[in-house]
Amino acid sequence: MRxxxxxxRRWLWRQLFYRMVFGEQGRAGQALPHTRIAPSTCIEGEAxxxxxxxxxxxxxxxxxxxxxxxxxxxxxxxxxxxxxxHSSHRSIRLLGRxxxxxxxxxxxxxxxxxxxxxxxxxxxxxxxxxxxxxxxxVVVCSHSRVRxxxxxxxxVAGVPARPVGDxxxxxxxxxxQHPDMAAHYAAWAGExxxxxxxxx
Numbered sequence: 695m696r697x698x699x700x701x702x703r704r705w706l707w708r709q710l711f712y713r714m715v716f717g718e719q720g721r722a723g724q725a726l727p728h729t730r731i732a733p734s735t736c737i738e739g740e741a742x743x744x745x746x747x748x749x750x751x752x753x754x755x756x757x758x759x760x761x762x763x764x765x766x767x768x769x770x771x772x773x774x775x776x777x778x779x780h781s782s783h784r785s786i787r788l789l790g791r792x793x794x795x796x797x798x799x800x801x802x803x804x805x806x807x808x809x810x811x812x813x814x815x816x817x818x819x820x821x822x823x824x825x826x827x828x829x830x831x832v833v834v835c836s837h838s839r840v841r842x843x844x845x846x847x848x849x850v851a852g853v854p855a856r857p858v859g860d861x862x863x864x865x866x867x868x869x870x871q872h873p874d875m876a877a878h879y880a881a882w883a884g885e886x887x888x889x890x891x892x893x894x
Contacts, residue, residue, distance in 0.1 A: 720745055742779070746812075761824065762807030768882065770815045772836075777822040780805045811846065812882050831861055831883060847887075862887030 718729040721744050729745060732753040737743060739760030746767040753773045757763060761779035765771075784802030786793045806825030810816070814828055817836035828834070829846035838855040849859035866887040869876055880886050 718745065718749075720747075739779075742807075761805045764807070764809045766810060766812040766814075766830070768813035769810050772816060772818040774819045775816050775822070776820075777808055777810075777816075779808055779824050781824055831865075833861055847883075 716728060716730055718726040718731060720726050721741070726745060726747040726749070728747050729749045731737075731749075731751040732755070734753045735751050735755040735757065737757045737759060739758060742759035742762045743757065744762070744764040746765060746769075748768045749765055749771075750769075751757070751765075751771045752775075755771055755773065755775045756777070757771075758776075758778045758780060763777060763779055771777075781804040782793075782800070784804070785800045788801050789796050804824050808822055808824065808826050808828075810822070810828045811830035811832060813830060814832040814834070816822065816828075816834045817838065819836055820834050820838045820840065822828070822834075823839065823841045825842070826840050827843045828840065829844055829848065831847040832844050833849045834840055834844070834855060835849065835851035835858070837853070838851050839853040840850065840855045844850055844855070845857070847861050848857045849861055850856060851858045865879065869879060869886065876886055
């Protein structure tokens with residue numbers, strides 16, 4: 695009986711708090727019928743979020759859109775990811791208890807938007823720092839810390855994240871097995887991958 699009650703409790707909890715439902719709305723009011731955002735994801739400054747369709751944002755993420763966050767079509771943000779568009783820790787150290795009452799320019803305060811390109815994948819427990827620009831088709835491996843610009847199709851890993859491969863190598867192998875998918879791939883990527891390019 696206890697096992698049955700626990701299963702029912704978990705089912706009810708999923709329905710009420712963690713159920714992923716298709717259909718969001720963009721900043722301009724446009725329907726995004728294929729986009730899903732988990733209810734446990736926290737979005738700060740939602741007015742600054744520019745969201746495309748076919749986006750998946752999983753559980754327990756923190757998205758700071760206060761300085762502008764653009765998430766392009768087909769992006770996947772897994773779980774426990776932090777995307778930041780501001781950083782105040784330098785200012786707080788400089789100003790101490792006067793941080794909250796200081797007027798004028800905040801020394802050391804960072805405020806810069808983040809841009810994530812189409813069909814990129816952000817692995818779990820990753821941090822995307824303010825001002826980062828992630829190209830299209832990028833894979834950010836789990837537990838990575840992204841700072842700055844990541845080129846299209848790069849696989850990045852580490853703290854700070856560094857290129858460790860190129861997704862087009864594996865994509866080329868998959869397309870060789872499924873050539874009927876080439877038009878779909880080229881539609882977002884703008885090109886078809888060649889097996890000999892990059893590492894991966």
